[in-house]
Amino acid sequence: xxxxxxxxxxxxxxxxxxxxxxxxxxxxxxxxxxxxxxxxxxxxxxxxxxxxxxxxxxxxxxxxxxxxxxxxxxxxxxxxxxxxxxxxxxxxxxxxxxxxxxxxxxxxxxxxxxxxxxxxxxxxxxxxxxxxxxxxxxxxxxxxxxxxxxxxxxxxxxxxxxxxxxxxxxxxxxxxxxxxxxxxxxxxxxxx
Numbered sequence: 272x273x274x275x276x277x278x279x280x281x282x283x284x285x286x287x288x289x290x291x292x293x294x295x296x297x298x299x300x301x302x303x304x305x306x307x308x309x310x311x312x313x314x315x316x317x318x319x320x321x322x323x324x325x326x327x328x329x330x331x332x333x334x335x336x337x338x339x340x341x342x343x344x345x346x347x348x349x350x351x352x353x354x355x356x357x358x359x360x361x362x363x364x365x366x367x368x369x370x371x372x373x374x375x376x377x378x379x380x381x382x383x384x385x386x387x388x389x390x391x392x393x394x395x396x397x398x399x400x401x402x403x404x405x406x407x408x409x410x411x412x413x414x415x416x417x418x419x420x421x422x423x424x425x426x427x428x429x430x431x432x433x434x435x436x437x438x439x440x441x442x443x444x445x446x447x448x449x450x451x452x453x454x455x456x457x458x459x460x461x462x463x
Contacts, residue, residue, distance in 0.1 A: 287432030287444060288351050290341040291320065293331040293379045300371065300380055302363040303328045304351045306435045307402070308340070316409035318391060321402040327359045332405060336393040337377040340407075341385030344431040348441050350384070351433065375411040386430055388413045 274282060286306055293301045305328075307321035318340065322329045332338050343351055350367050357363050364371050370383035374390050381388035391407025398404075418426050433441045 281437075285434035285436055285442065288343065288435050288441070289320070290343055290347075290351065290354060290382060290385065291328055292339045292341060292382055293328055293335060293337070295327075295331045296334060299360075300362065300364050301327055301331055301359075302354045302357075302367065302369070302382070304354050304435070311406065317394060317406050318389065318409060319404050319406045321399060322405050323401065324403050329403065329405070332393055335378065337379050338391050338393070338405075338407060339374055339377065339379040339381055340387075340389040340391065341382040342387040342389075342430065342432060343382075343384070344386050345433050345441075345443050347384060348433055351435075351441070352439050375413070377410060381413060386415050386418060387425075 286308065288304055288306050289308055291303050291305055295301060303326065305320050305322065309319055311317050311319045320338075320340070322332070328338070350369065353367055354363065357366055363369075364380075364382075372381040372383045372388070374381055377390045377392065379390070381390070389409055390411040392410055394406045394408045396403045396405045414425050418429050420426055432444050434444055435441055
């Protein structure tokens with residue numbers, strides 16, 4: 272069945288939600304949720320986030336040249352939703368009862384309650400319809416200790432991201448881990 276093009280978003284799988292923290296020229300912290308983002312380069316490490324240019328977050332990133340991405344877990348779903356409802360003048364960390372952690376390499380703070388915090392410096396942007404694809408170069412990454420293997424690798428299967436479906440409805444992305452094989456080979460696939 273064909274659907275109206277305006278409903279394209281609802282025909283695609285949801286991506287995990289992130290919280291972007293920034294600090295404006297008056298040293299006021301800003302937090303906002305975003306669901307359209309992805310890693311776009313390994314070397315150098317680049318992350319792209321789709322942001323409406325009318326938002327406070329976009330203006331702050333353009334002025335400061337930096338932002339921090341926090342990856343929340345399901346326990347922060349109310350915070351994620353609530354962060355979209357706040358007045359621009361609010362002290363958003365206080366209103367959301369979040370803990371400010373200083374960044375390692377930039378000014379935009381980390382969010383202690385997030386599983387992962389990724390510090391980025393603005394690299395460039397691409398106009399994409401009603402949004403700007405803002406690209407940041409990763410300059411520091413902090414991962415919660417319980418998500419690290421001894422070899423310093425992140426246990427990605429233990430991350431518990433959440434995805435936005437519609438309005439105030441979110442979902443977890445937990446599922447069965449599958450081991451894939453090359454089609455036609457003698458190795459069988461299965462569940463881990």
